[in-house]
Amino acid sequence: MQKYWGIILALVVLVACKKTQKVESPEIAQLPVQQPIVKTYGFNFEKFDVIHDTIKNGDSFGKLMLQNYVDYPKIVKIAEEYKDTFDVKRIKVGKPYIILKAKDTTEKAQIFIYENDRINYTVVDLRDSVQAYTSKKKVKYVQREIAGVIKNSLSIDMDSLGVDYNVTLNLADIYAWTIDFFRLEKGDEFKIIYDERYINDSIYAGVEPIRAAYFKHKGKPIYAFPYIADSLKSLTDYYDQDANNLRSTFLKAPIKFNYRLSSRYNLRRRIAYYGYKVRPHKGTDYAAAIGTPIVATADGTVTESRRKGGNGKYVKIKHNGTYSTQYLHMKAQKVKRGEFVRQGDVIGWVGMTGNTGGPHVCYRFWKNGRQVDPLREKLPSAEPVADSLKTNYFNHIEPIKSQLDCIEYIIPIKNEEEDLITLNQNDGTIQDQSNIN
Numbered sequence: 001m002q003k004y005w006g007i008i009l010a011l012v013v014l015v016a017c018k019k020t021q022k023v024e025s026p027e028i029a030q031l032p033v034q035q036p037i038v039k040t041y042g043f044n045f046e047k048f049d050v051i052h053d054t055i056k057n058g059d060s061f062g063k064l065m066l067q068n069y070v071d072y073p074k075i076v077k078i079a080e081e082y083k084d085t086f087d088v089k090r091i092k093v094g095k096p097y098i099i100l101k102a103k104d105t106t107e108k109a110q111i112f113i114y115e116n117d118r119i120n121y122t123v124v125d126l127r128d129s130v131q132a133y134t135s136k137k138k139v140k141y142v143q144r145e146i147a148g149v150i151k152n153s154l155s156i157d158m159d160s161l162g163v164d165y166n167v168t169l170n171l172a173d174i175y176a177w178t179i180d181f182f183r184l185e186k187g188d189e190f191k192i193i194y195d196e197r198y199i200n201d202s203i204y205a206g207v208e209p210i211r212a213a214y215f216k217h218k219g220k221p222i223y224a225f226p227y228i229a230d231s232l233k234s235l236t237d238y239y240d241q242d243a244n245n246l247r248s249t250f251l252k253a254p255i256k257f258n259y260r261l262s263s264r265y266n267l268r269r270r271i272a273y274y275g276y277k278v279r280p281h282k283g284t285d286y287a288a289a290i291g292t293p294i295v296a297t298a299d300g301t302v303t304e305s306r307r308k309g310g311n312g313k314y315v316k317i318k319h320n321g322t323y324s325t326q327y328l329h330m331k332a333q334k335v336k337r338g339e340f341v342r343q344g345d346v347i348g349w350v351g352m353t354g355n356t357g358g359p360h361v362c363y364r365f366w367k368n369g370r371q372v373d374p375l376r377e378k379l380p381s382a383e384p385v386a387d388s389l390k391t392n393y394f395n396h397i398e399p400i401k402s403q404l405d406c407i408e409y410i411i412p413i414k415n416e417e418e419d420l421i422t423l424n425q426n427d428g429t430i431q432d433q434s435n436i437n
Contacts, residue, residue: 041098041113041121042135048100048110055095061088061112065126068099068109074130082132086114086122118205119197139205141195147409150188154181167194170210172256173344174224174238177248179217189216191407193400209236212400222246223404225397229385235342241401243385243393249319250379251297251343254327254363255286255350262287262360264375282371283328283362290359292350294327296341297363297374305333312354315347328362329354 051068065075079088091114100111112124119139124132148157158168171192172181195208213224223241228234238246253259263285300319304326307313313330331351335341352359365374385393 041123041137043100043111045100047103049103049107051099051101053097053099055091055093055097057093059091059093061091064097064099065109065112068101069107070109070126074126077130078124078132082124085134086124086132118199118203137199140198140201141208142198143193143195143211145191145193145403145407147191147407148189149409150184150186150190154184154190163192164196164207166207167192167210169256170194170207171213171215174210174213174246175215175222176251176256176344178222178246179215185218188218189409190214191404193403193407212397212404213238214404223397223401225400227385227393227396229383229389229393237382239385239393241397243390245382245384247343247382248379249298249382250323250325250374251295253286254294254297254325254361255288255292256295256344258292259286259288261285262358264373283326283364284374285360285362287358287360288350290331290350290352292359293346294330294348294350294361296343296345296347297325298323298343300325300341302335302337302339302341302347305335305337307353310355312356313348313351314354317341317347322368324366326364326366328364329356329360 061079062075066072078086096115098111098113099109100113102108102110108126110125110127112126114122114124116122116134119137120134121137122132122134124130146158146161146163148161150157154172155165155168158171159165171190175181191214193211193213195211197205197208199205209226210224211226215222215224221241224238224246225240226236227239228236229239229245240246253261261284263281263283294315296317298317298319300317302315303318303324304314304316311328313333314326314328315330315333315335316324316326318324327348329351330348330353333348335345335347341347350359350361356362363374365372365377367377
């Protein structure tokens, strides 16, 4: 009997231990968990009174700081000693800013955060020893592949794929010298690989330059790959599948879109206003709306940016020892003398300054110091990839070219009711498009 009682006692003790463990376990699990400190722009906003606002007309850095009880010597120090980091004279109306104020009776601004753009921002730390620095928000890059077939125009067809308009502009820039986008044919094909930027994984912040592209125009396939062929200049150009530079030395026109060739180079031109006397026209006129961007047709250095007589406001660029170009009648110039500009950079805007009967840019072209007709000149192409770099170039583009080749098109088909539907070859899904305008 004592034996059985011993076994029973042992079981009671064992059950009691298990009960004790069950009781203690929840107490351990319920210990408070230390929450991570959430920081924005590198600061814990909970420690400050926070003001969100935008720069308004009449605002200045000094005015904003004085309104928030910052000592005048600190304002002067930022303005004088940190001009390269934060030029207080260049804050722009509409730009967002944040002021972090002390949580005490002084209510002094301690941190000023100015958003230069969606990604870059400047911090002015007014605590203790004043300092200013720039930083960037955390950006996530998402690679995107698209492919399409021309049915209307590049702009309309790209838009139908939900593509940022800047990608359309970038693609047009890449092929500006090899494809006339005003003369695309139905059935032309394109493929593009590019990266989209996102802030905090969800806020769209634009696109990166195109990683690779393919365009089939009039049955001719043309690939485009970015590559730095000159390590000294560190300039990126786009080259095709045979290592040829897709850029010509000069653009065909100083305006990218929405222009009309209104008057050509003509040394025997007669004008009724002047009694039909011969008045040579040594420029090529491109009519466009006032404010239309004017671009440099080639790389070069600005030698003149001024206003003079009948030329109005103009810019002149020296491209090398042989060629120079001039752009007349601008509404305003964007560049100054001595600046180096790249082909396609905006240098001013269409206007009506000087002697002109309507908004246009008069494009003048010099060769060896003599004005010539740029539309009749046989201009040289840009240099291809050097022979010494071609092996490296072909190895570089091989996997990217394979990726482009594997992108499949969205093919339009019709069902029995003649309703337009779209078959996505990538995943086999069909989306009814019959009610989409």
